[in-house]
Amino acid sequence: MILYTPMQLELVLEGIEDMKHPMVREVELNGIPAVVEDKGFGQGKLVKLLSTDPNDYMDPNMIPGVSVNFLETTK
Structure with missing residues (x-):
């Protein structure tokens, strides 16, 4: 990605280190590869499917x- 801006790079990227990213993992749900956001032990929210x-x-x-409920089936 190219970002064209008249602002200094330090101002544009200020606070990027403090951004919180959700914990996601790749799992298989009923044999379908998917990305799941971790919400707790064995619990999660389906983010996207990776199936063809x-x-x-x-x-x-x-x-x-x-x-969704999932077991430890991470790739």
Whole structure:
């Protein structure tokens, strides 16, 4: 990414170190690779699917934002 700005780089990037990023992990949910935001032990929120199968995206249980239970199946 290229950022064109008349401002000094220090001002543009001020506070970037303090930004909090959600803890995400790659897991398999029912055999479908997905990215899940960790909300606690075995609990999470589906962020996105990584599947190449279009039918996986039609599953109403695999919509981003859905709460999911997962085991330690990280890649």
